[in-house]
Amino acid sequence: MYVYDEHDRQLIAQRVAQFRRQTERYLEGSLPAEQFLPIRLQNGLYVQRLAPMLRIAVPYGLLNSRQLRKLAHISRHYDKGYVHVTTRQNIQFNWPALEEVPNILEELADVEMHAVQTSGNCIRNTTTDHFAGVAPDELIDPRPYCEIIRQWSTFHPEYAFLPRKFKIAVSGSDEDRAAIRFHDIGLQLVTNNEGEIGFTVMVGGGLGRTPVIGKVIREFLPEHDLLTYLEAILRVYNLRGRRDNKYKARIKILVNAMGIEAFSEAVEQTWQKLQDSPTRLTDKEIKRTKSFFTEPDYQSFDDTAEMAEINRLRGENTAFAHWLAHNVHPHRMAGYRAITLSLKPTGVAPGDITDSQLETIANLADEYSFGEVRTTHLQNMVLGDVPAHKLYELWQTLSTHGFATANVGTLTDMICCPGGDFCSLANAKSIPVAEAIQREFDNLDYLYDLGPLDLNISGCMNACGHHHVGHIGILGVDKKGEEFYQIQLGGNAKNNAALAKVLGPAFSRAEVTNAVKTIINVYLEQRQSDESFLDAYNRLGLAPFKERVYAKAN
Amino acid sequence: MPKLIKNGTTEAFHWQILRDSDAVSATDLNSGQYLIPLNDWLAAPTPSRNVGVWLAIDTQPEELTKALKNLETIAIEFGSFMDGRGFSLAHILREDCDFSGELQAAGGFMQDQLFYLKRCGFNAFVVPDDADTDSMLVSLGDFSDSYQAACDEPRPLFRRR
Numbered sequence: 238m239y240v241y242d243e244h245d246r247q248l249i250a251q252r253v254a255q256f257r258r259q260t261e262r263y264l265e266g267s268l269p270a271e272q273f274l275p276i277r278l279q280n281g282l283y284v285q286r287l288a289p290m291l292r293i294a295v296p297y298g299l300l301n302s303r304q305l306r307k308l309a310h311i312s313r314h315y316d317k318g319y320v321h322v323t324t325r326q327n328i329q330f331n332w333p334a335l336e337e338v339p340n341i342l343e344e345l346a347d348v349e350m351h352a353v354q355t356s357g358n359c360i361r362n363t364t365t366d367h368f369a370g371v372a373p374d375e376l377i378d379p380r381p382y383c384e385i386i387r388q389w390s391t392f393h394p395e396y397a398f399l400p401r402k403f404k405i406a407v408s409g410s411d412e413d414r415a416a417i418r419f420h421d422i423g424l425q426l427v428t429n430n431e432g433e434i435g436f437t438v439m440v441g442g443g444l445g446r447t448p449v450i451g452k453v454i455r456e457f458l459p460e461h462d463l464l465t466y467l468e469a470i471l472r473v474y475n476l477r478g479r480r481d482n483k484y485k486a487r488i489k490i491l492v493n494a495m496g497i498e499a500f501s502e503a504v505e506q507t508w509q510k511l512q513d514s515p516t517r518l519t520d521k522e523i524k525r526t527k528s529f530f531t532e533p534d535y536q537s538f539d540d541t542a543e544m545a546e547i548n549r550l551r552g553e554n555t556a557f558a559h560w561l562a563h564n565v566h567p568h569r570m571a572g573y574r575a576i577t578l579s580l581k582p583t584g585v586a587p588g589d590i591t592d593s594q595l596e597t598i599a600n601l602a603d604e605y606s607f608g609e610v611r612t613t614h615l616q617n618m619v620l621g622d623v624p625a626h627k628l629y630e631l632w633q634t635l636s637t638h639g640f641a642t643a644n645v646g647t648l649t650d651m652i653c654c655p656g657g658d659f660c661s662l663a664n665a666k667s668i669p670v671a672e673a674i675q676r677e678f679d680n681l682d683y684l685y686d687l688g689p690l691d692l693n694i695s696g697c698m699n700a701c702g703h704h705h706v707g708h709i710g711i712l713g714v715d716k717k718g719e720e721f722y723q724i725q726l727g728g729n730a731k732n733n734a735a736l737a738k739v740l741g742p743a744f745s746r747a748e749v750t751n752a753v754k755t756i757i758n759v760y761l762e763q764r765q766s767d768e769s770f771l772d773a774y775n776r777l778g779l780a781p782f783k784e785r786v787y788a789k790a791n
Numbered sequence: 792m793p794k795l796i797k798n799g800t801t802e803a804f805h806w807q808i809l810r811d812s813d814a815v816s817a818t819d820l821n822s823g824q825y826l827i828p829l830n831d832w833l834a835a836p837t838p839s840r841n842v843g844v845w846l847a848i849d850t851q852p853e854e855l856t857k858a859l860k861n862l863e864t865i866a867i868e869f870g871s872f873m874d875g876r877g878f879s880l881a882h883i884l885r886e887d888c889d890f891s892g893e894l895q896a897a898g899g900f901m902q903d904q905l906f907y908l909k910r911c912g913f914n915a916f917v918v919p920d921d922a923d924t925d926s927m928l929v930s931l932g933d934f935s936d937s938y939q940a941a942c943d944e945p946r947p948l949f950r951r952r
Binding site for chain 1: 851852872873874875876878879880882886887901902903904906907908910911923926929933934935936937938939940941945946947948949950952
């Protein structure tokens with residue numbers, strides 16, 4: 238994990254001091270509200286429906302136990318004792334007082350954390366695979382490159398007032414677990430025929446009102462050119478992106494309007510002037526950054542021997558077997574596993590976690606996983622390096638603390654935005670819809686029979702709940718002041734990226750769960766052997782689902 | 792009269808901005824200090840202490856040419872502080888056009904952008920008469936170092952670490 242030196246510490250300390258002065262000027266009336274708005278947003282502070290919301294950056298989803306304990310402390314002392322894990326792998330506090338935010342940021346700086354650029358029209362937190370560094374299908378660890386991008390984008394003077402927000406994601410594995418095709422820039426680590434490291438660069442992807450799958454702008458960008466090339470894309474976007482309409486201001490609209498060829502030519506022209514500038518990455522810097530992401534002190538294990546007792550217990554204990562099958566993931570080191578802590582038990586808002594749970598996870602990380610934890614864009618947490626022979630005792634502890642719900646990757650492990658209960662942008666509530674569906678599908682055997690299923694819920698078309706890429710997506714809409722829910726099918730956030738298609742007219746909140754049930758029934762009746770929901774949908778198309786859902790509704 | 796923050800101090804802003812060609816032809820440019828549209832200056836690009844170029848925020852980057860390096864003064868006029876095009880225009884003037892004279896930020900930028908404006912190559916800031924310039928000078932120095940290269944520091948931090 239990256240460790241601050243005196244430069245990083247000084248920059249973050251000066252940021253806190255800057256925001257403290259700005260908050261004071263705002264509170265005494267010398268900084269107008271319209272000017273304070275972009276300033277507070279770039280420090281993570283929103284004014285929400287009920288109270289301010291503070292979004293803390295978790296760079297590429299990595300946290301250590303000391304940071305978890307600090308988050309617990311802050312949520313207890315400045316907030317209501319719980320936090321929320323977001324789809325950008327960040328952490329949100331929902332009720333801090335505006336005048337206390339500088340103090341919160343100062344506390345965070347103590348543990349090398351901040352809220353820099355977690356909102357606003359600037360470069361946001363770079364996200365990546367939550368199994369980075371441990372996944373067996375990983376070609377190159379993306380985390381050092383995420384850190385290089387973090388430093389380059391932090392307080393970038395030229396790109397703090399872009400036409401709109403800007404999100405970058407990096408993947409280093411075969412399977413895309415970071416939804417890189419749905420980012421303003423998606424970076425896939427690859428090697429060329431000479432074995433040199435580089436990136437396939439995708440641009441102009443995104444969700445929101447106009448969902449678009451990113452287009453390849455460079456098949457192979459050598460790693461040393463990463464920052465100069467990003468710089469070129471951002472300069473073209475900053476100068477040419479639309480600023481007259483915020484709904485048409487994202488880079489995807491510019492790329493579509495210019496066409497990928499013309500856009501790419503404009504980027505190349507700009508890049509010609511930048512490629513040999515001092516921003517070109519050096520071997521020394523890449524090596525320095527990689528030195529923070531070396532292997533932890535793994536023991537040398539024989540996987541079969543380590544798993545022998547676990548496999549015996551698997552046979553004796555069905556609940557444990559289910560957990561092993563769904564919440565435990567392969568690891569590139571023999572005798573180790575990655576574990577997902579489900580933050581989706583029924584009755585808890587997806588991604589919410591209390592102060593004492595944070596402390597429990599900190600202790601578990603220290604005991605089982607070299608003191609580190611990851612947040613996932615699917616709103617769960619991961620212990621990345623758990624010795625396989627400790628899985629049973631860990632499962633017992635997780636069960637006690639409510640993290641062992643064996644639903645990872647199933648329909649009830651849904652992505653869900655805070656929705657109308659918290660967010661002032663929302664058209665409709667999303668948490669009660671998630672809960673109603675979780676209650677309907679509470680039978681685990683039934684859930685497992687449905688197989689892998691992504692169900693994503695957004696409370697408005699801004700799509701924080703990624704509804705466009707859910708196998709089943711639910712979108713809250715407002716119809717004459719009433720909450721309605723549109724259902725979409727067939728989205729896919731992974732390698733074969735696809736946007737979901739709208740099933741038909743929206744449903745009232747009371748009807749949504751039944752509609753989902755009907756969709757599932759059509760799948761169960763029509764699936765061939767072990768065909769997944771998504772595969773069945775891709776074979777059948779929208780029609781059979783549509784026919785049945787609306788036949789019943791009428 | 793507006794003020795100009797420059798070299799850590801404040802002085803009166805004596806320049807007049809002429810935003811269209813008609814105003815330029817109706818004015819005796821020797822009668823004071825004038826900032827004129829790019830095309831008017833390009834029509835007769837003579838170096839002058841008293842004539843500079845005014846750039847609107849929607850100036851296209853391809854309009855910025857090396858000829859501009861002969862100027863002593865350029866002003867970029869911001870519309871809203873949310874419109875960040877001026878940051879890139881300034882960068883292009885400094886890095887691509889080799890402009891080394893006085894680059895003024897004018898118009899609707901805000902105090903809390905001063906540090907970033909300075910990094911992008913602005914070295915003079917036009918502010919209202921009643922502005923709290925002491926507070927602004929503090930904002931200009933919000934940070935003592937930066938991660939990335941810019942016009943004030945061509946080497947990114949990773950080359951200096």
